[in-house]
Amino acid sequence: MPKRRKQRRIIDTDIHERVTYSDLLPYLDNPWRRYIEDNHWVQEKHMPYTQPTVAGVDRADAVTPDGGAAGTDLGFMQKQLLDAEGHEYGILSGALDPSPSSMHGWYEMATALASAYNDWQIENWLEKDSRLYGSVHIAAQEPQQAVREIERVGSHPKMVQILLPIDTRSWGDPYYHPIYEAAERHNLSIGMHHNEPPTHFGGWPRYFIEWHTMLPTAHMIQVSNMVFNGVFDKFPGLHLIMIEGGFTHVPHLMKKMDQQYKELRHEIPWVKRMPSRIIQEHVRFTTQPVEELSQKEFMQFVDQMGSEDMICFATDYPHWDYDSPLEALPKLDEALEEKIYSENARAAYPKLPQPAGSVK
Amino acid sequence: MREVVCEKEDIHPGKMRSATLGKIPIVVCRTKDGEFYAFANRCLHQGAPLSEGILCGDTKRTDIHGNYEYIKDGEILRCPWHALEYDIKNDGVMLAEPDKKLRSFQVAIEDDQVVVYK
Ligand code: FES
Numbered sequence: 295m296p297k298r299r300k301q302r303r304i305i306d307t308d309i310h311e312r313v314t315y316s317d318l319l320p321y322l323d324n325p326w327r328r329y330i331e332d333n334h335w336v337q338e339k340h341m342p343y344t345q346p347t348v349a350g351v352d353r354a355d356a357v358t359p360d361g362g363a364a365g366t367d368l369g370f371m372q373k374q375l376l377d378a379e380g381h382e383y384g385i386l387s388g389a390l391d392p393s394p395s396s397m398h399g400w401y402e403m404a405t406a407l408a409s410a411y412n413d414w415q416i417e418n419w420l421e422k423d424s425r426l427y428g429s430v431h432i433a434a435q436e437p438q439q440a441v442r443e444i445e446r447v448g449s450h451p452k453m454v455q456i457l458l459p460i461d462t463r464s465w466g467d468p469y470y471h472p473i474y475e476a477a478e479r480h481n482l483s484i485g486m487h488h489n490e491p492p493t494h495f496g497g498w499p500r501y502f503i504e505w506h507t508m509l510p511t512a513h514m515i516q517v518s519n520m521v522f523n524g525v526f527d528k529f530p531g532l533h534l535i536m537i538e539g540g541f542t543h544v545p546h547l548m549k550k551m552d553q554q555y556k557e558l559r560h561e562i563p564w565v566k567r568m569p570s571r572i573i574q575e576h577v578r579f580t581t582q583p584v585e586e587l588s589q590k591e592f593m594q595f596v597d598q599m600g601s602e603d604m605i606c607f608a609t610d611y612p613h614w615d616y617d618s619p620l621e622a623l624p625k626l627d628e629a630l631e632e633k634i635y636s637e638n639a640r641a642a643y644p645k646l647p648q649p650a651g652s653v654k
Numbered sequence: 655m656r657e658v659v660c661e662k663e664d665i666h667p668g669k670m671r672s673a674t675l676g677k678i679p680i681v682v683c684r685t686k687d688g689e690f691y692a693f694a695n696r697c698l699h700q701g702a703p704l705s706e707g708i709l710c711g712d713t714k715r716t717d718i719h720g721n722y723e724y725i726k727d728g729e730i731l732r733c734p735w736h737a738l739e740y741d742i743k744n745d746g747v748m749l750a751e752p753d754k755k756l757r758s759f760q761v762a763i764e765d766d767q768v769v770v771y772k
Contacts, residue, residue, distance in 0.1 A: 347737040348708050354734030355706035586699070616735055621700035 302380070302631065304619050305639040305646070307580045308487070308608035309375065309426075311419050311443040312365035313411060322411035326403060334459060335403075337396055344503035345388035347614040356612030364612035365389065368422055375611045376425055379619050383646060385427050385454060386419060387487050387537060392433040393459030403434035405443070412447045420452040427646060429457040429485055437469060441476045448480035453481040454643040455535065465516045466523025474529045481644050488512055506583075506615075513539030514547050517577055521551065524564035526576045533642050534577045540604050541579035542587075543570040545598035548573055574601045578642040580608035581634070582592050589624040602630055606639040655772040657711035662766045664666040665690070668728045675759060675770050676698045681705040682761065682768060683742050686728035691742045692770045698748065704756075706734040709742075712749065733758075 315330050321328070329335040348354040349364070356364035365371065376384060384576070390411045392404035408431040420428045430453050432440035447453055456477050463469060465486075477484055488509050499505050499589065513536045526532060551569035560622065565572075587595075596602060607623075610616050617623075618637065640646050659673045661684050670683040672695050679695040695705050710726035726765045730749070731740045739749040746756030760771040 299719075348732055348734050353702075354708070355703065493758040495692065614735060 302619070303382045303636045304380060304607060305636045306375075306381055306384040306533065306609050306611070306619070307639050307642075308387050308582060308610045309371075310365050310389050310611065310613060311368075311371070311386050311415065312363055312389045313414055314363070314366065317366075317411045317418075318407070318414055321413040322406060326406040328408075329403065334602045337391070337407075338398070342498055343505070344566070345589040345614070346502060349614065351613050353614055353616050356616075368419060370402065371612070372423060374425070375609070381425055383425050383427055383639075385429065385485075385639075386415060387429055387485065388415070389459065389461060390431055392431065393435070393461045396459075397433070397435075401433055401435045401439075404641050405436055405439045407601075408433045408440075409443055409446070412443065413451075414584050416447065416450055418453070420450070420618050426452045427643070428450050429453070429455045430482065431457055432459075432473070433471065434459050435461070436468065437472050440618055444476040444480060444482070448476065448482055451645070453480075453482065453643045455485040457485045457487060460486065460488065460512060460516070464519040466519035466525055468520075468523075471525075471528070474525060474532055478529055478531045483535050485535045486513065486516055486539075487537040492593065509583075510539040513579075514543060517547060517573065518551060518569075521569045521572050522565060524562065526572050527564055527566055532576060533644070535580065535606070535642055536577060537580045537608060538582060538610060539579065540584060541581060541599075542585060542595055544573070544579055544604070545595055548599065549553060570600065574599070574604065578604055578606050578638060580606050581623065582608040582610045582617040584617055584622050587624055589626060592624050592626065596630070602633055603638050603641065606636050606642060607635045637654055657770050659768040659770055661691075662763055662768055665768065668709055670705055670709055670731070671772070672703065675772055678772070679703070680759060681700055681731070681755075682707060682770065683731060685709075685743065689743075690761040690763065692744075692759040692761045693731070693740070693746045697735065697738060698754055698756065699733065699736055699738050702733050702735040704731055704733055704740075707732045707737075708734075712739065712741075751753070770772060 319327055325585055345351055352364035358367040358370045392408045395405040411431045415428050419426050430448055432443050433439050548570040555569050655676050657675045665671055665684045667684050667688050668686045669679055669703055673680050678690050681695040682692045685692050695703050695734040697704055709728050710730050710732050711724050712730050714725045729743050731742050740756050741747045741749060746758045748754040762769050
């Protein structure tokens with residue numbers, strides 16, 4: 295048998311629980327419920343590709359024992375992921391996309407769906423497994439409504455982040471600032487998980503392989519937009535977690551932004567420090583989908599980031615591009631592994647419990 | 655080492671099943687033309703159990719952009735996670751990186767039983 299790495303403490307920053315419309319119905323009032331029940335409304339699906347993998351977007355072996363869609367069964371997920379791999383905590387990042395591109399103009403329905411989703415998530419996942427922590431879903435196309443939803447569920451002890459949908463308006467825009475204010479108020483991090491479509495220009499690329507390769511570009515756009523628009527200067531307590539874009543693009547982004555800052559900073563006088571410093575302090579990047587890296591290659595990226603605190607481990611269970619905690623990363627030194635597999639995430643989500651005996 | 659996996663008819667053409675050879679987890683595949691092949695049941699990438707994947711075909715290499723031709727139906731073992739593909743009739747070679755291949759085992763049919771040897 296090939297050697298397997300010993301199990302370690304894992305805080306998994308990207309686990310997808312999945313809802314079905316029938317699960318959501320009890321959490322929806324009319325008229326919203328009726329559009330699904332009587333009018334057979336379904337959210338428009340955008341991805342124009344036939345996923346060229348074994349079971350669509352999912353791991354083929356994550357189909358539930360009764361043949362249900364991957365991610366719909368807490369018990370099976372506990373067995374296949376949390377128990378098997380020794381998770382200390384997992385952050386749920388959902389599968390609902392109430393972004394304008396998914397909902398067209400029907401923002402009212404998006405708002406109702408996000409609320410129903412949050413209630414369903416709390417009742418069926420967060421309150422049933424002490425290891426699971428959740429994400430507040432919002433319809434960000436209505437910032438005032440989104441803030442209301444954050445006020446409604448954001449203080450739940452197991453909600454640790456707000457998932458902000460990606461769309462045509464970038465995240466540095468003052469339009470979103472009330473959401474950041476609410477995040478700070480409730481000690482919630484902002485999570486970016488790529489939604490669809492992440493490409494700003496030219497629409498969808500022709501092939502799935504192009505889209506999947508270029509995921510980090512959506513992340514780069516949002517990070518640069520937030521930093522240069524002064525979000526972290528205005529909200530000094532804000533934590534941003536960039537989920538499912540990997541981290542190998544980050545050294546380039548930091549270097550590029552610093553050089554630009556030296557040359558063009560007069561255009562953005564509200565940004566008062568080197569962009570790389572701001573990113574080091576406020577932004578965290580999850581590993582998945584990680585490239586195959588040798589230890590030497592991995593450490594070169596860490597060195598260029600100038601910090602061991604910025605990378606957090608994620609599996610993306612149960613999706614096809616899942617990364618195994620035992621296999622995906624090269625062997626690193628013990629202290630760095632501890633940071634990547636758990637401690638960096640613990641710091642990035644201030645609401646996660648601290649280890650016994652520690653002082654926050 | 656020798657291990658009887660199952661009766662020949664237990665694996666239909668185009669199907670596969672997991673088994674063990676001593677302590678080694680293996681996957682036994684039967685191609686559509688009825689031949690048997692056995693490999694270590696562990697993907698070379700991140701170790702997924704290959705027996706949870708599928709036996710499918712490949713698209714033929716071409717010089718013409720947009721041209722699709724489906725070949726080797728049932729001869730490609732595709733991983734259940736990141737979908738890496740192995741050519742079971744060609745020694746378990748990984749299609750994307752032909753210098754890598756699965757560990758393979760010899761299979762014989764003896765008295766209508768599928769027997770795997772190391
Ligand atoms: S584990 Fe098989 S393709 Fe990744």
